Amino acid sequence: MTFFLIFLSAIVLAWLIYFFVIRKKNLDTEPTVKRCSVCGAESKYGYSENTEEEIKKMKSMCIKCLVSQLKNDYCTFSARAVVIQPAPGPPCYVFHSNKEWGKSYKESKIDDDSRAYLLRMDILCRDCGQKANFLWIESKGLTVHNFGNVLRKGFSETLLPSNPKPVSLCANCCVEHIAEELKEKEIAYLEVSGPKGPEDGFVMPMAY
Ligand SMILES: [Zn+2]
Numbered sequence: 001m002t003f004f005l006i007f008l009s010a011i012v013l014a015w016l017i018y019f020f021v022i023r024k025k026n027l028d029t030e031p032t033v034k035r036c037s038v039c040g041a042e043s044k045y046g047y048s049e050n051t052e053e054e055i056k057k058m059k060s061m062c063i064k065c066l067v068s069q070l071k072n073d074y075c076t077f078s079a080r081a082v083v084i085q086p087a088p089g090p091p092c093y094v095f096h097s098n099k100e101w102g103k104s105y106k107e108s109k110i111d112d113d114s115r116a117y118l119l120r121m122d123i124l125c126r127d128c129g130q131k132a133n134f135l136w137i138e139s140k141g142l143t144v145h146n147f148g149n150v151l152r153k154g155f156s157e158t159l160l161p162s163n164p165k166p167v168s169l170c171a172n173c174c175v176e177h178i179a180e181e182l183k184e185k186e187i188a189y190l191e192v193s194g195p196k197g198p199e200d201g202f203v204m205p206m207a208y
C-alpha cells in the first residue's frame with residue numbers, strides 16, 4: 001500500500017513538473033513573436049493608413065509587406081515631401097503635411113525648412129533620372145533624445161551641417177533607400193505611415 005502511494009505521488013509530481021515546464025516555455029516564446037497581418041511572417045512594424053492612428057487600427061507588417069505598402073503610398077502621392085533617413089531610437093516613422101504641422105506647432109521650424117528646400121529641389125531623381133518628388137536627407141546624429149530639437153529648429157540648422165547635401169529621388173528609389181536602412185540597421189518601428197493627401201510635407205523618425 002505504502003509503495004503504491006509513493007509510486008502514485010511520484011507520477012503526479014512528474015506530471016506537474018512537466019506541465020509547468022511546458023507552460024513556461026510557451027509563455028516565454030508566444031508573446032514576443034508578432035505576426036504580419038498580410039502574410040503571417042514575423043512582424044516588426046505597425047503600419048497606419050493615417051499618421052497618429054489608434055493602436056487598434058494599425059496593421060502589423062513584416063518588412064516585405066511594409067515595403068510593398070510604402071511603394072504604393074509613395075508612388076500614388078502626387079505632392080512633394082522631405083524624407084529624413086530612418087534612424088534607430090524614435091518609435092515612429094511618419095508623414096506630416098507642412099500645412100497641418102504649421103497650424104498645430106507654430107514655433108516649430110521644420111515645416112518652414114521643408115517648404116524652402118522642396119521649392120529648390122532638383123526635378124529629376126539622382127538615382128534613375130525619372131521625375132523626383134522626394135528630397136532625401138541623411139540622419140547621422142539624430143537620436144531618440146534630440147529628434148524634438150530637429151522638429152523645433154528645423155533640419156537645416158540641426159542635421160544638414162553634419163550630413164551630405166540633400167538629394168532628389170523618385171518614389172521608387174526613395175522607398176528603396178528606406179528599405180535598405182531598415183534592413184541594414186535592423187530598425188523596428190511601432191508606427192510607420194506613408195505620405196498621403198494633396199499637401200507637401202515631411203517624413204521623419206519621431207515620437208509624439
Ligand atoms: Zn508580411
Ligand SMILES: [Zn+2]
Nearest residue numbers: 125128170173
Ligand atoms: Zn529614381
